[in-house]
Amino acid sequence: MAKRDTPMLDELLKGPYPSFVKELYKVQERKPMVQDLLGQLEDSYEERIGHWKHGGIVGVMGYGGGVIGRYSDLQDKYPNVAHFHTMRVNQPAAWFYTSDILRKIADIWEKHGSGLTNMHGSTGDMVLLGTTTDELEPTFQALAKEGFDLGGSGSVLRTPSCCVGPARCEWACYDTLKLCYDFTQEYQDELHRPFFPYKFKFKFSGCPNDCVASIARSDMSIIGTWKDDIQIDQAAVAEYAKAGMDIQADVIDICPSKCMKYDGEGIEVDNHECVHCMHCINVMPKALAPGKERGATILLGAKAPIMDGALLASVLVPFIDLNDPDEVEDLHELIGNIWDFWGEHGKNRERIGELIQRVGMSTFLEAIGLEPEPEMISAPRDNPYIFFKEEEDEEEEE
Amino acid sequence: MAEAPADRITDVGPPHYERFLPPIIKANYGKWKYHEILKPGIMVHVGESGDKLFTVRAASPRLISVDTIRVFADIAEKYCDGHLRFTSRNNVEFLLTEEANIEPLIADITKEGFPVGGTGSGLSNIVHTQGWVHCHSSATDASGIVKSVMDELFPYFQEKRLPAKTRIALACCLNMCGAVHCSDIAILGVHQRPPRIDDKNISKMCEIPTTISSCPTGAIRTADKDGMKTVEVSEDLCMFCANCYTVCPSMQLNDPDTDGISIWVGGKVSNAISEPKFSKLAIPFIPNNPPRWPEVVDAVKNIIEVYAANARKYERIGDWIERIGWPKFFKLTGIEFTRYHIDDFKHAGWTYKRSTHLKF
Numbered sequence: 001m002a003k004r005d006t007p008m009l010d011e012l013l014k015g016p017y018p019s020f021v022k023e024l025y026k027v028q029e030r031k032p033m034v035q036d037l038l039g040q041l042e043d044s045y046e047e048r049i050g051h052w053k054h055g056g057i058v059g060v061m062g063y064g065g066g067v068i069g070r071y072s073d074l075q076d077k078y079p080n081v082a083h084f085h086t087m088r089v090n091q092p093a094a095w096f097y098t099s100d101i102l103r104k105i106a107d108i109w110e111k112h113g114s115g116l117t118n119m120h121g122s123t124g125d126m127v128l129l130g131t132t133t134d135e136l137e138p139t140f141q142a143l144a145k146e147g148f149d150l151g152g153s154g155s156v157l158r159t160p161s162c163c164v165g166p167a168r169c170e171w172a173c174y175d176t177l178k179l180c181y182d183f184t185q186e187y188q189d190e191l192h193r194p195f196f197p198y199k200f201k202f203k204f205s206g207c208p209n210d211c212v213a214s215i216a217r218s219d220m221s222i223i224g225t226w227k228d229d230i231q232i233d234q235a236a237v238a239e240y241a242k243a244g245m246d247i248q249a250d251v252i253d254i255c256p257s258k259c260m261k262y263d264g265e266g267i268e269v270d271n272h273e274c275v276h277c278m279h280c281i282n283v284m285p286k287a288l289a290p291g292k293e294r295g296a297t298i299l300l301g302a303k304a305p306i307m308d309g310a311l312l313a314s315v316l317v318p319f320i321d322l323n324d325p326d327e328v329e330d331l332h333e334l335i336g337n338i339w340d341f342w343g344e345h346g347k348n349r350e351r352i353g354e355l356i357q358r359v360g361m362s363t364f365l366e367a368i369g370l371e372p373e374p375e376m377i378s379a380p381r382d383n384p385y386i387f388f389k390e391e392e393d394e395e396e397e398e
Numbered sequence: 399m400a401e402a403p404a405d406r407i408t409d410v411g412p413p414h415y416e417r418f419l420p421p422i423i424k425a426n427y428g429k430w431k432y433h434e435i436l437k438p439g440i441m442v443h444v445g446e447s448g449d450k451l452f453t454v455r456a457a458s459p460r461l462i463s464v465d466t467i468r469v470f471a472d473i474a475e476k477y478c479d480g481h482l483r484f485t486s487r488n489n490v491e492f493l494l495t496e497e498a499n500i501e502p503l504i505a506d507i508t509k510e511g512f513p514v515g516g517t518g519s520g521l522s523n524i525v526h527t528q529g530w531v532h533c534h535s536s537a538t539d540a541s542g543i544v545k546s547v548m549d550e551l552f553p554y555f556q557e558k559r560l561p562a563k564t565r566i567a568l569a570c571c572l573n574m575c576g577a578v579h580c581s582d583i584a585i586l587g588v589h590q591r592p593p594r595i596d597d598k599n600i601s602k603m604c605e606i607p608t609t610i611s612s613c614p615t616g617a618i619r620t621a622d623k624d625g626m627k628t629v630e631v632s633e634d635l636c637m638f639c640a641n642c643y644t645v646c647p648s649m650q651l652n653d654p655d656t657d658g659i660s661i662w663v664g665g666k667v668s669n670a671i672s673e674p675k676f677s678k679l680a681i682p683f684i685p686n687n688p689p690r691w692p693e694v695v696d697a698v699k700n701i702i703e704v705y706a707a708n709a710r711k712y713e714r715i716g717d718w719i720e721r722i723g724w725p726k727f728f729k730l731t732g733i734e735f736t737r738y739h740i741d742d743f744k745h746a747g748w749t750y751k752r753s754t755h756l757k758f
Contacts, residue, residue, distance in 0.1 A: 011689040012542055015549030018512050020459040020531070020541040027463045037531070044530035044539065045688040048654035054534040054647060062408055070532060086532065090412040098418050099471035099480035106464035106471075115464045119484050122525065122575050129461070129532060144407035147417070163486065166428035167419060168443055168451065168493075175428065177415050188409045208669035212486050215674050216580035216667045223669075254712055256671055279670045279712070285432040304574035306641050307614040309743060312580070312674055348611060349645075 004028075004038045008045040027115040033130060034114055036078035043074065058085055058133050060140045064194040066150030067136055083132040084114075088125035088151035089143060090184065090191075093177040094164045095120065104146050112139040123201065124161030124212075125151035149188075155198050155349075157190040162204035163211040171281065172206030173224025173294035174322040180204045186332070196339070197346030197355075207290065208278045214302070214313070219352045220335070221299040221313040222322075225276050228291035234266040236287035251280045295321045298331070300338070301353025311353040318375040337368040360387075420481035422451050422495050438556050439514035440500060452494040454503050456512040457523055457548075457555065460488040461531065461541055469510050477503045487523040487565075489516050513556065519563050521554040526568040527576040529587075534647075535640045536570035537587030537657040538686050544568055546690040547585070547698050554702070561709040561718070564702065565666070572639045582715040583698055584662035584677045589638040591656045592617075593649035597628040604646035612645045637743070658685045659694050663701060663727075664716030672717050678724075678749075680731070682738040697733075704731045723757050 012021045024041075028034040040051050051073050058069040068086040075082040089105075105126070109115060114130030121127040131139060140150060151159035160183050163169070165176030183202055184191065190200075203214030206224040214221035241247055247262045259273035260280060267280075267287070281288045298320060299313035317334075321327050338352065341364065346355050356364045365372055416424070426445035433443040441453040458466075470490055474482040477499040483491050490512065492503055504514050516522040524547065527533065529540030547566065554560060569576035570587040578584035600606070609629060610618045617635035621628050629649075631642075642649040661684070665677030680701065684693045701715075708730060709718035719727045728735045741749045 008689040009542075012545050015545065016513060016552045017545055017548035017555075018457050018459040019545055020461040021545075022511065023459060023461055023463040023466060026465040041530055045542070048657070048686045048688060049652050050530045050533060050536045052530075052532060052534045054644075061406075070534070084532070092413055092418055093415040095484040095486075096415055096418040096423075097482055097484075099474040099482070101413075101418065102467050102471045102482075106467045110464050117462055117464065117467065118460050118488075119458065119462055119467070119490070120460075120488065122527065122577060124486075141407065144410060147410065147413035149408075149410045149412060161486075164483070166430075167415075167423050168430065168453070170430035170432055170443070172428065181412070181415060185411045188411050191411075192409060210667050210669065210674070213577065213580065213667040215669075216665075217577045250711065254671055275669075277669050277671055282670055283712075285434070289432075304569075304572075304577050304579055306573050306639060306644075307612070309745075310574075310579040310676060312676070348608065349641075 004035055004042065006038050006042040009038065009042050023116065031115050032080045033084070034116065036072075036080035037084070037114070037116075037130065040072060040074055040078045040081060043077075052084070058136065060137050060150065063150060063192045065153040065156040065192060066140075068153055070130075081130070084130045085133065085136065087113075087128040087131065087136065087139060088121060088123075088153055088159065089128060090149050090151040090159050091120055091124055091126050091161070093162055093180045093184075094167055095124075096167065101146065105143070105148070108139060108142045108146070112142065123151070123158050125159045150192070152191045152199075155194040155196050156192065156200075157187050157196070158199050158201045159191070160184050160202040160204065161212055163206050165204075165206040169206060170285065171209065171224075171278070171290055173226055173290055174206060174222075174296050176204040176206045176224070179222065179322060179328075190339075195343065197342060198349045198351050200339075200342075200352065208276055209282065215299060216302050216312060217304070218302055218313065219300065220338075221302060222296050223299065224290075224294065224296050225319065226291035226294045227319060228293040229271040230269050230274065230281070230291055231289040232267055232269070233287050237262075237267050237284065238265075240284055240287055245284075247284075251283055254279060295319050295323075298334075301351070301356055303351045303353050307349060308354045308357065311351075311357070313353070315376045316370065318373060334368060334370070341367045362387075418481075420451075420479065420493055420495075422449055423493070425449065426451070435518050438520065439517055440504075441517060450495070450497070452497060452500055454492045454494065454500060454507070454514055455485070455489050455516050456492070456507045456514050457516060458484075458488050458490050458512060459541065459545065460523070460526065466510075473503060473506055473510075476506070485523075487516070487525055489523050513552075515556040519559050519561065520556075521548075521551055521560070521564055521566065524548060524566045524568055524585075525576050525578070525581075527570045527574075529570045533570055533575075535573060535643055535651065537589050537652070538570050538659050539688065540568055540570045540576075542689055543585060543659070543691050543694055546692075546695050550695045550699055551702060560702070560706050562712050562714045564705075564715065566698065573641075573644065578662070578665075579676055580665040580667045580674060581677050582663065582666065583701060584665065585694065585698070586660045586662060587657065588660045588683065589640060589651050589653065589657055590683065591638065591651075591653055592631045592633050592636040593640075593643055593651045595628060595631065596648035596650065597623050597626050600629065600646065600648035601627045603648045609642055609646040609649065612641045614639060614641060618642060654686070658683050659691070660684070661694070661697050661701070664714075664719045666714050666716055671712065672714070672720075675716050677716075679739050680727075680733055682736060701731055726757065 118127035162176035162180035203218035298317035302313035567578035567581040621630040661681040662677035
């Protein structure tokens with residue numbers, strides 16, 4: 001087949017940043033599917049509209065998620081992308097690979113699909129972009145033989161993801177890779193089979209810098225933090241000063257809770273006032289470090305706008321020690337309670353954050369068995385519409 | 399349905415990450431002491447043991463071919479005993495123990511078309527969605543705009559510095575698979591007209607009650623048109639979110655003449671200094687202008703340059719705007735303030751100015 005003429009896309013071969021068009025060009029000689037993708041994409045660029053249809057449930061046997069069905073609406077013109085389904089493949093925690101396993105995945109996708117991928121998709125999966133319905137099951141089994149499984153899509157637990165954590169970061173306040181892996185294994189059924197009103201995401205960040213955007217993007221956000229004092233190496237503080245850092249301006253004055261002092265010799269922190277924002281530690285990584293009593297804050301309810309507006313996650317459990325197996329067990333129990341309540345009361349396509357907005361946080365806390373705590377709010381209510389409950393013991397008196 | 403073969407593998411989950419960790423990471427796991435950015439794109443992490451792990455971070459278009467995956471594998475084998483990873487912003491990172499290998503690795507990966515950078519107070523890769531490459535509801539392309547913006551702002555990916563780290567994200571419709579709602583700069587595809595209903599086929603293609611309940615504003619009602627069971631949309635209530643189209647293909651929303659891009663600013667996810675916050679509307683609409691979207695590129699560049707010239711050290715875009723005030727942001731950037739900037743969705747009053755703290 002002749003190569004497609006793509007003058008508009010060719011404009012995107014120019015310039016210093018890596019070009020996705022160049023990636024399509026790399027495989028098009030041997031992949032008629034990619035030639036048709038280039039043709040259809042060029043049409044989209046000329047006409048300023050996409051040419052993909054959704055609909056039609058496709059997948060692998062026994063799973064309700066992991067494959068996104070996609071079909072061209074220009075099938076006569078571009079028959080090789082009549083089917084162009086995506087497979088989401090559950091990434092290894094923190095996206096570590098060896099060249100050996102990447103070559104095996106490349107060979108599988110060379111054989112069964114378009115040869116195009118996203119490393120990675122927004123939720124964290126390795127995304128294999130474009131294949132036909134017939135190839136889904138063989139691809140899945142070829143990947144499974146290498147130890148890989150599909151990720152989530154639709155109304156399931158979506159593929160959990162985590163930051164680089166203790167593998168390569170001194171700020172990790174818990175083992176994000178381990179927790180992410182353990183949770184993913186624990187909830188395989190929920191990941192592959194739709195039980196929920198809508199999607200549910202876990203994201204694991206090792207510190208409040210939140211490198212996987214868990215507070216904005218996950219229904220349950222697990223963000224590392226610490227309870228005790230920031231660790232200070234005063235000799236290293238002096239080194240920073242000697243090297244020309246303006247510690248007063250760049251660190252002390254910017255501290256959001258104004259809990260730090262610097263007298264030209266050393267740094268002093270009023271740790272009970274610290275809000276654990278990370279700024280001072282970010283700026284002086286050789287001199288300052290999170291404390292030793294480490295754990296995480298659990299937040300709930302973040303989501304993008306659809307349907308009822310975007311939400312950031314809010315505090316559910318101010319501090320949990322994730323090294324304590326009993327506390328981790330309690331967290332799983334809490335998750336079970338949350339899913340039970342959501343399953344019973346959630347409307348179709350209602351995320352947990354929206355359900356909480358609808359029924360009220362107090363009702364939700366009571367249902368999942370958590371006591372209200374002042375850390376859960378930025379301020380108490382400023383309206384007087386209090387839904388008082390009749391005191392239970394009054395009835396006893398009667 | 400065909401019976402599953404006896405040796406079929408399911409529910410194994412992802413491979414254990416330890417399979418892929420380099421020995422230096424296994425030896426120093428949880429025992430890193432500090433890290434430094436040696437130059438843009440190059441980091442060293444130093445363990446309590448004194449071990450040094452070097453990282454070379456290179457840009458990626460996110461959409462990569464198996465050929466490129468093999469190139470990354472070649473380079474990882476040549477310099478890193480085969481060890482590499484990817485980042486949450488789709489960059490590739492090579493993990494080295496030999497400092498002497500850094501420069502040759504940079505030369506090799508640059509020659510392959512993947513420049514090194516993306517660390518610290520500058521731009522990293524743009525998190526983005528599928529766009530016209532693979533999405534049914536996109537109001538714009540994703541990869542083409544990302545490429546065009548990053549070409550123009552390329553110096554900030556490498557040596558040129560900004561007051562603080564600056565994170566750009568792009569989502570090609572309100573579904574926000576790229577969750578752009580907490581980015582320093584968000585490029586968001588928007589539709590402007592209500593769905594066009596395929597009256598003839600909707601009752602066969604879609605579950606009508608599900609379609610009706612999918613609408614966040616209750617704009618969809620059942621209707622009977624010439625005996626056909628269909629729906630109608632109240633145009634006054636439609637906010638063009640495409641939620642109905644996602645559950646029902648007979649509610650086509652894409653339109654070449656009215657689809658385009660909006661620009662949002664000042665969001666962040668990190669807790670550093672200030673609390674995480676949403677991005678807010680800067681520019682309600684820019685028409686699609688492929689292949690290189692010059693108006694979008696100029697708009698983003700303008701915001702970056704005004705921010706670079708005016709913000710204080712360590713101030714993210716949102717923190718800078720909160721300090722100077724939104725009126726000044728619009729004045730400094732020359733962006734027109736319109737009726738669309740004033741929220742009129744639920745709880746809109748939270749964004750009204752509720753004090754006399756004004757600057758003149």
